Structure formats: C-alpha cells, structure tokens
Amino acid sequence: METTTIGFIGLGLIGGSIAKAIRKFHPDYQIIAYNRTTDTLKDAVFDGIVDIPCNEHDPRFALCDYIFLCATVDYNIECLPWLKQVIRPGCILTDVGSVKGEIHRKVTELDMAYNFIGGHPMAGSEHMGYEHSTDHLIENAYYILTPSEEVGLDKIGKYTELVTSIGALPMILTWDEHDFITAAVSHLPHIVAASLVNVVKKLDSPLEHMKTIAAGGFKDITRIASSSPHMWQQICLENPEHISKVLDEYIRLIVQAKYLVDQKDANGLYDMFSQSKEYRNSFNDVPSGPIKKDFALYCDIIDETGSIATIATILSMNNISIKNIGILHNREFEDGVLKIEFYDEDALKQALEQLTKRNYKIYER
C-alpha cells in the first residue's frame, strides 16, 4: 500500500508539534515540509521528523494526502492560489490558525472548499518556534475542526481519525461558532492579560514596587502576555466583530465590579467571587482541553530541612515520577503546602496511597 504523505508549510511551535506527534504515532508516514527559515528544516531532518525538506512552491506537495498550513495566517492564505494548482483531488487541506473566518472566505472564493477542513488545536504556549515544539503539546487537547460546507464526509472522517490517532480530541464546529467561542476563551484572555500588565506598568512608581512584589496570582493570569505581539495583533484584526462583542460583556462586568467596590456591597462582592469560584472549579472536571487536568495533590509538610527530599524519596522508591514539586502559598493554604504534580491519574493515586500510609496530611482539590 502507498504510504501516507503529510506536508507542512510552516514548521514552528504548532507545525513542529503536529509533525512530531505524527512521527511518534505514525513512524511509517512520509513527512515533507517547507519553512522560511531553512535551519529549522535542517533541524527537523536531523531530528528524524521531516523526510523531505522542500522549497517554496515545491511541486512535491502534489504527493500529499494532507497539507497542514502552519505559518502566519497571511502567508497561509497567500499559498492558496498556488496550492489550488498543485494538490490532488483527495488531498485534505487544513490550517491551524486561531481565527477561521478569513481563510474559509478565501477558500470559498478560490473554489477550494471541496478539499478544505479548517483546524485549530486548542493548545500552545507563549513561546514560538520549532525549538519549543514537542510531540505531546496537543495530547489531550481539543482540536477544533471547521469543515467547509462542500467537503465530503469521507474527508471529515479521515481527518477526525488522524487527529484522534495523535492523541488530540476532535470537536467539529462551524467556522463562525469557532470564532465566537475562541473570542471568549482565547482572544479576550490575551487582551485582558495585556491590559493587566499595562495597568501595572502605568501605575507603578519609578521604584517598581508593584513589579517587584507581583505575586503568583498576577503571574499566573498574565503568563500569556508574553506571547507574540504580531500573532495577537493579527488575531484581533481578523476577528474584530466577535472580540468586540465579548469585550462589551466583559466591560459590563468590570463596571459592575467597580460599582460593587464603590458601594461596599458585601453581598454583591461575595456573590461575584463565589459564582466564579464555583464555575471555575467545575472546569477541572473536564478530562482535557485547553486547561489540562491537573494531576496534583497538596501535602502538609513540617518546616525542617530535608522534608521535601523525604517525600521525593518515598515517591521515587515507588517508581512514581514527579512532574513538578514546590511550596505553594495562597489564601487557601496560608501556611504553605507542598504541591506535587504528576503526569497521570495512576501516578497520583499511587502517590496518595503511599503518602497517606505514612500519615502525611493530604488535600485534593
């Protein structure tokens, strides 16, 4: 049987991660790729991820069963007229862009809808580039598919199977549903993170006390403010209507919060925090998605030298791998607890058993 060939245009964080996942789960597939920076292609060949490094507009893209457009949205769109001349009828053409409307409109205009299924892995980070890509970035993440109206069920079925086979969770939406949903859960948070950082920059004194003491909560909520300004500029320019609509709702809630503070409305303030806490806590019950399930436990430790090492030793003697370990101070655990994160549920269960057996006080959230 002929081998499956997968092509990548753009091999950065997302393209690289999908290519690495395909290599991991389908070692027999042929992967061809074009990237503007040729050093990246050399690295990917050296890593055994890419079989055939390609030039721009390389005729070998005609071999592909799937083509992933993983460069910037404008370049992905720029490639479409050329790809139209090259791809074979059975080829599934897809992209990974954070906004879907613009590419769908272009695909329809060029009469390429028969081949196109938009894609968006709901995973990533504030880092960019192939060097930050991993074979597990999209594992357990929702992978949204936005099939064109004209694409056949056979292609949707095949692509859904590929996404599942590399460990992601396919979810089919229309491109407009996608653009509204991501405006709320992805685009708005990036705007909020940027605004929060900018408000501190504006209010801080020359001594930068705010910046110095910014605590865990501030850092958690603003991590994504370190993302690529160019990428987020493009996303806001491509999805203005939906983003503006969710911003309206957000501004309404912020104005309401200010009113509650100004009025010293104790009940209103309590309700605001308790409603959000209850809803946010329910997110962890979802098995996967952009907010990964946290396989963590919280353990009281005595404040003496070696107590963390003792716990680490107990776990390692039982072959339980630790993903992350550190002391956590917050309002819930005022005196500090040890937060230990594991890679999977099984490791968490075993750790609970071992530590409880040795009389450690454990909290789960």
Ligand SMILES: NC(=O)C1=CN([C@@H]2O[C@H](COP(=O)(O)OP(=O)(O)OC[C@H]3O[C@@H](n4cnc5c(N)ncnc54)[C@H](O)[C@@H]3O)[C@@H](O)[C@H]2O)C=CC1
């Ligand atoms: N960064 C993230 O967390 C996520 C990003 N996305 C989407 O994925 C797409 C790619 O983003 P990343 O992988 O994060 O960016 P990246 O910057 O890591 O990768 C983009 C790659 O495309 C290449 N490229 C850029 N312009 C090119 C051109 N004119 N010709 C050829 N190659 C070119 C770059 O050399 C780079 O290797 C974006 O459209 C973004 O919306 C989707 C999900 C998550």
Ligand SMILES: O=C(O)C(=O)Cc1ccc(O)cc1
């Ligand atoms: O770093 C994070 O948590 C992100 O939010 C990553 C991200 C960036 C862009 C997307 O379209 C999807 C996910």
